[in-house]
Amino acid sequence: MVKECYNPIMVKQRWIEDKIKTSLATRRVTVLVGARQCGKTTLAFELAKPNDFEYVTLDDEEDVANSDPNGFIKHNKQTMIIDEIQRVPKLITAIKKAVDSDTRYGQYIITGSADIQSLPSVKESLAGRAKKIRLRPFTYGEFLDLQPKFFNRLMNKKFINNNGYDKRKIIEIAFKGGFPEPLLHQDEINVKDWYEDYTDLILDHDLKYIANIKRQTKLRMLFNIINAYSSKFITKSDLSRELAISRPTLDEYLSLLEKVYLIDSVPAWFSRDYETANDRDKYFMCDTGLMCSILNWNEKEVYKDSDKSGKLTETFVYNQLIPQVELERNVVLSHYRDSRKREIDFIIETDNAIYGIEVKSGTDIKLDSFKHLEWFRDNMAKDKPFTGIVIYTGERTMHWKNGMYTVPINNLWE
Secondary structure, eight states: OOOOOOOGGGOOOOTTHHHHHHHHHHOSEEEEEOSTTSSHHHHHHHHHTTSOEEEEEHHHHHHHHHHOHHHHTOOOSSEEEEEOGGGOTHHHHHHHHHHHHOOOTTOEEEEESSOGGGOTTOOOOOTTTEEEEEOOSOOHHHHTTOOOOHHHHHHHTOOOOOSSOOHHHHHHHHHHOSOHHHHHTTTTSOHHHHHHHHHHIIIIIGGGGTOOOSOHHHHHHHHHHHHHTTTSOOOHHHHHHHHTOOHHHHHHHHHHHHHTTSEEEEOBOOOTTOTTBOOOOEEEESOHHHHHHHTTOOHHHHHHOHHHHHHHHHHHHHHHHHHHHTTSSSOEEEEEEBTTOOEEEEEEEOSSOEEEEEEOSSSOOOGGGGHHHHHHHHHTOOSSOEEEEEEESSSOOEEOGGGEEEEEGGGGTO
């Protein structure tokens, strides 16, 4: 059953490697989840390779695993890697039994392209036995083999200037996205065909393992709409009418797209003592390359279109920011919007401070770019120090009045 089926050319260091190594040393089961083709199997191989391990994939062994789950998960190696475990949820129960009788750490790495614990057929949580870690498509920093430095820069207010990453360059980078296959083999494959096949595989095939989709066409329409509205607010009542589906069905379909890691929802920052705050989530595509392909965009048109370039840049910033948030302890990412249309793209809250981040795709910043950040500082962030920054594609870091900064976008990776 052992299959060496990963491509060493695609191996690059991932920022979550240390988290996985810690999990292997302190948990019996490591659950590695994320969108299909984002590099989970390659990473699992790389981290298990120094040890004695066995690898099986349920892409090939689904029937065998279903017929004898307890026998399927037995092994005499240090670690067993089980790929795409959402195909046979009953293996979770078998693994629980195995690690309850043998409490040794690092016994299993199980990967999934769906949120395993949310599957209706999974009755065991593996609580206390497993650690779940999400792998995302490559950030641009990982692609460049750089280490994550943004939080250190943010906390110390030590930002760098920009050299070469103007608006046109950022759009070019965002179009490439972060999925390993199209990113690292641009000259060898038809990228648009790859993304189309990728989407078909998930929406037509993978979703059957987690839900019975009765209106497949509506789900595809919703997915296309979320691509077009990535980073923007969506009124669900209007969207359900447009798609001619009920509100519960809309919520179910949005949840399904999240469970297969195609989209993310970012919650609203909430304050009990401010009644006009809006509690709606904001949705982002998991990858800008996928987004551009689904929308059939081209770089020249996006560069000239302020709405498209704005959505693409904010989604790109999210794709660079959220993996670094997930490396930190006790850090929450949210957004802010109230009934008076005051908006802040991202709010980062730690135990000791709050940071507000606005994203601009252009190279020029005006003083009124800070007005919502300043209002939030004066009215909402009363209990913690607040820093407001505008991330943009201009050249210079500038410290404005009262803790406000303009920060070139390359601070997210350089």
